[in-house]
Amino acid sequence: MKFEIETISYLNEDGEIRDGYQKTISDDLLLQAYKIMLQTKRIDERMVTLQRQSIVTFAMPSRGEEASTVVSAAALKPQDWHFYQYREQGAIFMKGFTIQEYCDHMLLNVDDTAKGRQMSNHFGKKELNAVTVSSTLATQIPQAAGCAYAQKLRGEDAVTMCYFAEGAASEGDFHAGLNMAAVTKAPVIFYCRNNHYAISTPSKDQFAGDGIAPRGIGYGMKTYRIDAMDAFAIYDTVQEAREYCAAGNGPVLIEAMAYRIGPHSTADDPSAYRTDDEVAKWEKLCPIERVKKYLIKNNLWSEEQDLEFYNALIEEIEESIAIAKAKPKPGIDSMFNEVYSDIPWNLQEQYDFLKEFTKEESH
């Protein structure tokens, strides 16, 4: 598919930057983002394996989009809010969600931030301003507009980052959210991960126009299209968008072009709808490798350091999984409380019944 709106790109697959480009991300932050990308990739691989072993019930790997999620989050500030679609574990890791917290959630144990009430990969954390994922598609888009309007009412130096993918942009809530944000001049960055597939549906069956970007222009907002396998294009654009929003200019739409190299989820089989050749072509464009090559070429990192880091990472992940496995699942009370701010009589009655029934059953 040919895209007419220009795609911003600075760093190629050989780790070389375009002539005349001056990197804005600091060396430290770049290295940190690189480590989080590796962490995301490794955890994704482990979660798929754990699903095959029936230890985790569901996982949604983000291979190919590690830079898109991690580096976009790196360009934001801690006070900024995140709304996710679901494939943004990289973004919440960058925001400070720990490996242990993620494992506790994926295994739905007693320390899961969502208290075992949702499917896996529905992460979120209040203290990070990282809103808990819901399975419903595009619903977070008008919510992000409202959240950003709250930031505007308070006059804070804060913006809202709203992640979603190109398939979700077909939902009515996408249009509702962009329009609400545009007319209220809410400081929200709509970050559309165009990864070419919505489960099995290729983008040619999703839209007939020039991708998602023109819709931003249609709603009267500043719009960018970026190569989202290029960490520098992502960082510079999101940072510029953040400054623009925080200065009171209203929302921004970024169409982030990448590719979903892995399956939609552990319940998906991509071989039924695309060729290995197609995937291999994109694997060569790996967003993590590009950064690694750049770091090594510029003497910011070495193969030895890389190996050492990776081994320690594997160890930490395995340890966290073991800890998560050992924790019990949430108590039965978590099914009845927090439906409301209080427990009404009918829920109390049903909870009492269940406690009694479970007791009888175990006799």
Next chain:
Amino acid sequence: MKVMNIIEAVNDALHLEMERNDKVVVFGEDVGGFGGVFRATKGLTDRFGEPRCFNTPIVEQGIIGFAMGLAMNGFKPCPEIQFADYIFPAYDQIVNEVAKSRFRSGNSFTAGMVIRTPYGGGIHGGCYHSQSPEAQFLHTPGIKVVIPSDPYEAKGLLLASLRTDDPILFLEPKRIYRASKCEVPLDDYEIPLGQAQVAREGKDLTLIGWGAQHHQNLEAAKKAEAMGIDVEVLNLRTLNPLDIDTIIASIKKTGKCVVSQEAPKTMGFAAEISALIMEKAFLHLEAPVFRCCGFDTPFANAHEHEYMPDSPRVIKAIKDTYDY
């Protein structure tokens, strides 16, 4: 005290709460300077400024989603949906998002808001300005449903709702928006959620209703008295949480019950009340619980009069149940 209609009482409550709590934000279609098509938000933009009371595009799922974002980030939104018939584009946001937010986030992100919307027939609104969709929302855990029946209740229940940290669907009986008048305190007061009102005491039969229908029920009870039937009239005020204790206490006293609602009969809230009475007071019943409701049809404008379960039909239901 001042004599007000329901619109004025709602407006008074909104003024009072926006004054008291600077986190309250009001918005919806035509809600800004114009004050809403029924004028319930009149004067709020002038008094509190456009950032806190404003027009939105015509996009109900956008309005409710936007409200949820505001609520999660510490505000108290009070969005208006112009007619309850038009709430359905926002059904997903209300049912899947707003209602489940607290639960699914482990109590981290809550969506306390009051969704105000006019509902019900009797104004020649045909299919799309007449519906009573309360049951559709009562079937969703996580959202409370409140329906006032007069100006005093409208103000007291709206103030209580705006101070509750749960999403609330606040259905306003538009048929009696201006027709219902009574003395309303100018001061701050709340009517607690989850408490029904025994609007008329009686010993022969319990008549249960809410919103505009409650007035038809009161009228029917008065006429039944002339026929020698002493009817106790319950006005629910809050449908969820339901005041089951008041209902069961009344059934134990009377042994007979009619539940009357404007919405279509099948799968309506009257059916739920009827089932609860059977579960909790079966041995006290002397007759089946009778439902006097709207018909299971869309709302035909030309036959609005025949559709509405107005007092003559309620009287028939009372008589049939009493004589059972």
